[in-house]
Amino acid sequence: MTSRERVRAAAVKLFAAKGFHGTGIRDLAQEAELSSASLYHYMGTKEDLLADIMTTALRRLLDTARHAVAEVTDPVARMRTLVALHVLAHAILPAETRVVDNELDVLSEGPRDQVVRLRDDYEKLWSDTIEEGVAAGVFHTAHPAVTRLALLEMCNGVARWYSPRGPLALDQLAAHYAELALRALGCDCPAGVSELRREREMVAKVWGVPV
C-alpha cells in the first residue's frame, strides 16, 4: 500500500469505529504509521479526507449501478440488480459504507453538496426503477418515495450486521434481499433464487473482492 492508501484505510477504519468527531489526527497518524506532519501532506484536513472517502465510494457505487442497469429495461430485473449490488457493496465494505451512510452531517456546505448530489443521482436510479415498475403495473406502492427510503435503509443495514463467518453466503444474501425488496414492492415475481452472476462478477471486478 502507498502512504496515501494507508491513510485512507486508517481513516475508514477509525471513522467507522469511533466517528469522525471521535477520531483525532494523532489516532490517524498512529494507525497509518506516519507522523502527523506527513499525514497532513497526504490528506489535507481531516474533513478533506472524509469528503474524499465519501465521494469516491459513492461515485464507484453510482458508476457500477449505472453500468449494470444501462441495458436492462425490465424494472423487475433492474430492481433486483440494484438491490444486489447495494447489498454486496455493503457486505464487502462495511466500514466504508457506514462512514458514507453516517457522517454526512459532519461535512461543511461545499463538500456536503457534492456528496448529496452523488447520493441523489444514485437514489434516482432506484426511484426511476420504482416509478417505471409502478407505471408498468408490476410494482404496487402507495408511497414510492417512502418505499425507496425504506428499502435503501434495509439494504444499508447489511453493513451493520453481516458477517462472512455467518451461515449465509454473499450470493444467497443478495438474492434474499432482492426477493424481500421485490415483495415489498408488491411484485408478484416468480419464486426461485436468481443467480445474480453478472452482479457478483461486477462487484468482484470493481471492488477487487471475490464474491
Next chain:
Amino acid sequence: MTSRERVRAAAVKLFAAKGFHGTGIRDLAQEAELSSASLYHYMGTKEDLLADIMTTALRRLLDTARHAVAEVTDPVARMRTLVALHVLAHAILPAETRVVDNELDVLSEGPRDQVVRLRDDYEKLWSDTIEEGVAAGVFHTAHPAVTRLALLEMCNGVARWYSPRGPLALDQLAAHYAELALRALGCDCPAGVSELRREREMVAKVWGVPV
C-alpha cells in the same frame, strides 16, 4: 426539567449528533447548563450515562411491545403492531433511537451485556412472531433470521430520514411500513390501511407525544 433530565437530554442530543467519542464532558456540561463537577454528580461517568440512556430506551420499547402483543394471537396482527410501534418510536425519538442503534460497541462488557440482553429479548418478540407466521403458513421466508434483521434495519432507518414536516403523517408512515414488512414476509394480506389506533394511543401514552 430537573438537572438529571437536562443532563440526559443533552447527552441524547450530543451523542446522536457527534457520537459518544466525539462528545466531551465540557460539551455536555455546557449543553445541560451545569458545571462539569455537578454534571458528574448527576450522571457518573460518560459511559454510565450512555448505558442508562440505552437500557431505559430499550426497556421502554420492550415493555410497550410486550404489552401490545400480549393478547394478540394472530401473527399478522402481531407483526403489524410490532412494526408500527417500532416505526413510531423511531420517528418520534430519532436522536434517542440513533444512540441506541449506533453506540453499542462503545460500552464495556458489563453494561454491554445488559443492553444486548434487552435487545435480544426485544428481537425475540419479532423472531417468535415470524416463526409463528411461518408455522401457520401465513408468512413465507427461506431465511427468517435474516428477514428479521432486514426488517428491523428498515424500520430503524426511519430515525435517519423521517421529518414531521414531510408529506406523510405518523399514522400513514406506520401503516405503510407495516404493509412493506408483511409483504416482504410473503404475506398475502388484505389491502387497505389499518388504522393502528391502539398502537398510536400506546405510543402517545408511553412516550408522551401525541400521534
